[in-house]
Amino acid sequence: xxxxxxxxxxxxxxxxxxxxxxxxxxxxxxxxxxxxxxxxxxxxxxxxxxxxxxxxxxxxxxxxxxxxxxxxxxxxxxxxxxxxxxxxxxxxxxxxxxxxxxxxxxxxxxxxxxxxxxxxxxxxxxxxxxxxxxxxxxxxxxxxxxxxxxxxxxxxxxxxxxxxxxxxxxxxxxxxxxxxxxxxxxxxxxxxxxxxxxxxxxxxxxxxxxxxxxxxxxxxxxxxxxxxxxxxxxx
Ligand SMILES: Nc1ncnc2c1ncn2[C@@H]1O[C@H](COP(=O)(O)OP(=O)(O)O)[C@@H](O)[C@H]1O
Ligand SMILES: [Mg+2]
Numbered sequence: 321x322x323x324x325x326x327x328x329x330x331x332x333x334x335x336x337x338x339x340x341x342x343x344x345x346x347x348x349x350x351x352x353x354x355x356x357x358x359x360x361x362x363x364x365x366x367x368x369x370x371x372x373x374x375x376x377x378x379x380x381x382x383x384x385x386x387x388x389x390x391x392x393x394x395x396x397x398x399x400x401x402x403x404x405x406x407x408x409x410x411x412x413x414x415x416x417x418x419x420x421x422x423x424x425x426x427x428x429x430x431x432x433x434x435x436x437x438x439x440x441x442x443x444x445x446x447x448x449x450x451x452x453x454x455x456x457x458x459x460x461x462x463x464x465x466x467x468x469x470x471x472x473x474x475x476x477x478x479x480x481x482x483x484x485x486x487x488x489x490x491x492x493x494x495x496x497x498x499x500x501x502x503x504x505x506x507x508x509x510x511x512x513x514x515x516x517x518x519x520x521x522x523x524x525x526x527x528x529x530x531x532x533x534x535x536x537x538x539x540x541x542x543x544x545x546x547x548x549x550x551x552x553x554x555x
Contacts, residue, residue: 324384325382328344328381340524348501357507369388372389383397400459400471412434457488
């Protein structure tokens with residue numbers, strides 16, 4: 321099995337807080353891996369470590385066969401932060417052109433990228449006038465700049481209504497079908513079933529890892545909220 325991400329015995333300290341504890345994680349290439357856990361469980365910290373923005377205390381992280389934070393990885397990881405990182409006072413196409421200029425190799429043109437997230441008709445609209453769903457798609461579009469093999473998306477669906485969430489998930493599936501690996505965080509357990517693999521995080525520790533079906537089987541629970549609670553009980 322070829323891995324897109326592997327973390328072993330990872331420890332991260334931020335300020336005075338020990339955030340991640342001996343964390344192990346394996347994400348196969350091509351997976352849509354959900355990183356689920358309550359607010360404060362360490363999802364953002366783990367993602368920052370994977371994309372090479374977070375100092376680690378000990379352990380190892382390999383991304384696409386290279387140590388995290390190594391230079392060639394910049395071109396092949398698309399990362400969107402929790403607060404949609406787009407420039408409000410630029411239009412959609414200007415945002416994508418700006419990000420494209422930062423990359424040596426662009427797989428797709430800015431126009432093609434906007435087409436991919438269904439924002440062609442909004443190309444010349446200012447980002448600050450977009451609806452929530454459009455803004456989320458623009459944030460996703462910024463991660464598609466360059467030639468990403470791995471997308472790390474921090475709570476990309478937060479604040480979206482169920483219909484818009486479904487739209488966004490369709491885009492995630494399309495990207496996975498192109499062979500990309502997606503790591504998607506959420507604090508909402510009902511997104512679990514959209515993923516083909518899950519890691520549940522609590523207090524900076526891995527509570528469980530597996531497919532939604534495996535975790536249901538393990539806990540004899542149907543609803544993902546109940547699965548999570550049952551796993552906490554097993555600790
Ligand atoms: N810069 C920081 N300094 C100290 N503690 C931090 C810092 N950033 C986050 N934390 C703490 O790390 C823990 C995990 O935070 P985070 O990774 O943002 O979790 P999540 O994304 O799951 O909500 C929280 O307890 C938070 O208070
Ligand atoms: Mg977070």
